[in-house]
Amino acid sequence: MKKLELSQMMCVLGGYRASECKAVQALAAELSEKMATDEEWDEWCELYDKYC
Known part of the structure; x- marks a missing residue:
């Protein structure tokens, strides 16, 4: 399985936003x-x- 970078995970997970x-x-x-x-x-x- 390929390890995803944070920018890729944001797309998969629907948008991780650290401050929010x-x-x-x-x-x-x-x-x-x-x-x-x-x-x-x-x-x-x-x-x-x-x-999150």
Whole structure:
């Protein structure tokens, strides 16, 4: 199997964006602290899939 470079993975994965992904991960920490609802976690999952 060929090893992909980051620019190639962005196309395959739908667009990894480092700064946005970092913000999504920070949001996860906030949601954990405040005992987020399932709906909030579902929205977070959509953001994670989009940016990470």
